[in-house]
Amino acid sequence: MSVRNIDTKEEILRIGKQFIQYYGYNAFSYADIARELNIKNAAVHYHFRGKEDLLMALVDNYIENYQLLAKQLQNSKMGAIGKLDKFIEPYTNLCETDSICIIGSIASDYNTLPESVKSKITSLIDLVLNMVEQTLLEGKKKGEIHFLESARTQALLIMTNLAAGVQLARISGKKDYNIIRKALIKQLKS
Amino acid sequence: MSVRNIDTKEEILRIGKQFIQYYGYNAFSYADIARELNIKNAAVHYHFRGKEDLLMALVDNYIENYQLLAKQLQNSKMGAIGKLDKFIEPYTNLCETDSICIIGSIASDYNTLPESVKSKITSLIDLVLNMVEQTLLEGKKKGEIHFLESARTQALLIMTNLAAGVQLARISGKKDYNIIRKALIKQLKS
DNA sequence: GTCTATATGTTGATAGAC
DNA sequence: GTCTATCAACATATAGAC
Numbered sequence: 001m002s003v004r005n006i007d008t009k010e011e012i013l014r015i016g017k018q019f020i021q022y023y024g025y026n027a028f029s030y031a032d033i034a035r036e037l038n039i040k041n042a043a044v045h046y047h048f049r050g051k052e053d054l055l056m057a058l059v060d061n062y063i064e065n066y067q068l069l070a071k072q073l074q075n076s077k078m079g080a081i082g083k084l085d086k087f088i089e090p091y092t093n094l095c096e097t098d099s100i101c102i103i104g105s106i107a108s109d110y111n112t113l114p115e116s117v118k119s120k121i122t123s124l125i126d127l128v129l130n131m132v133e134q135t136l137l138e139g140k141k142k143g144e145i146h147f148l149e150s151a152r153t154q155a156l157l158i159m160t161n162l163a164a165g166v167q168l169a170r171i172s173g174k175k176d177y178n179i180i181r182k183a184l185i186k187q188l189k190s
Numbered sequence: 191m192s193v194r195n196i197d198t199k200e201e202i203l204r205i206g207k208q209f210i211q212y213y214g215y216n217a218f219s220y221a222d223i224a225r226e227l228n229i230k231n232a233a234v235h236y237h238f239r240g241k242e243d244l245l246m247a248l249v250d251n252y253i254e255n256y257q258l259l260a261k262q263l264q265n266s267k268m269g270a271i272g273k274l275d276k277f278i279e280p281y282t283n284l285c286e287t288d289s290i291c292i293i294g295s296i297a298s299d300y301n302t303l304p305e306s307v308k309s310k311i312t313s314l315i316d317l318v319l320n321m322v323e324q325t326l327l328e329g330k331k332k333g334e335i336h337f338l339e340s341a342r343t344q345a346l347l348i349m350t351n352l353a354a355g356v357q358l359a360r361i362s363g364k365k366d367y368n369i370i371r372k373a374l375i376k377q378l379k380s
Numbered sequence: 381g382t383c384t385a386t387a388t389g390t391t392g393a394t395a396g397a398c
Numbered sequence: 399g400t401c402t403a404t405c406a407a408c409a410t411a412t413a414g415a416c
């Protein structure tokens with residue numbers, strides 16, 4: 001049935017996302033996804049011709065989600081700190097499952113990825129950085145937050161703190177991540 | 191010959207280090223190393239029984255090197271900024287070859303690694319963080335650098351900025367890494 | 381839309397010759 | 399110390415049945 005089809009495709013994306021963030025792109029197989037969903041290897045190939053296509057779809061998915069978040073933040077009456085919390089929240093959730101963000105995961109495997117993915121991931125990073133940059137700029141203008149660097153530089157600092165923060169949390173635990181997260185916010189407030 | 195033996199073992203370590211930082215642990219094989227050194231797969235297994243053993247040796251290697259650097263920095267009359275530059279330099283070099291630091295690389299593959307490596311990598315992180323922390327503390331005491339957070343927190347921030355900075359550089363180029371690197375130092379100076 | 385069956389390559393690893 | 403030869407396990411992927 002058509003409904004079942006859509007469900008399975010979505011499920012594959014869901015599991016694929018999980019695996020990329022938990023194991024990394026090179027460390028899971030279509031067989032792993034199939035096992036998780038109680039279907040066969042070949043069924044996964046039906047929905048996504050190859051692993052490369054699955055990864056592309058996943059990146060597209062993230063781009064869509066961040067485009068949505070960027071719009072929500074733009075139209076929201078929330079303060080800058082509240083908006084940044086919205087951005088930080090997913091990283092905190094990743095820590096709970098010993099997972100890392102997709103950008104960090106892809107960056108680590110970058111030199112083994114097909115060109116198609118390499119060029120697409122740049123858009124995702126641009127999108128995220130611009131969103132944080134705009135939030136920072138707006139918050140500074142309103143006097144809600146303070147920082148000395150350019151908004152772009154500050155966005156880079158925050159993003160790298162979070163990306164490597166969740167990676168570190170895997171090894172030394174959530175404590176270090178939380179220290180980083182709190183310090184970030186504290187610095188912007190003071 | 192015994193001499194040849196040692197050379198090959200060292201060469202394997204050298205290539206292994208390169209591959210881990212360029213491809214990641216799960217994305218290179220003993221065959222890749224063998225090809226690079228014009229020896230056979232089996233010869234690599236002679237020097238390091240399994241991939242796990244090679245990784246262990248590599249981590250041991252890093253621990254030794256950082257222990258040496260920590261001692262050098264302790265005994266040096268260099269200023270805090272100079273010492274931090276010594277710490278930052280390797281990250282900058284990694285960017286030149288599209289490589290990432292071993293801690294980031296291992297963190298990304300962490301959930302697929304054998305327990306033996308998992309427990310050992312903690313020591314390496316402790317070592318690096320303590321070294322940076324001590325350098326920061328000493329520099330603050332001497333009035334050479336300034337920061338508001340605890341030295342431990344500041345060390346975490348710097349380390350995550352650099353680790354994710356080199357990952358980002360792979361994708362969006364060295365420019366972003368250099369922005370991060372300069373901002374780090376500038377903030378400590380002001 | 382999912383299956384079985386199969387092809388083809390690569391992986392990590394070992395036994396035993398030189 | 400390095401080789402050849404070989405292994406079982408797993409990878410990505412496709413053809414064709416149901």
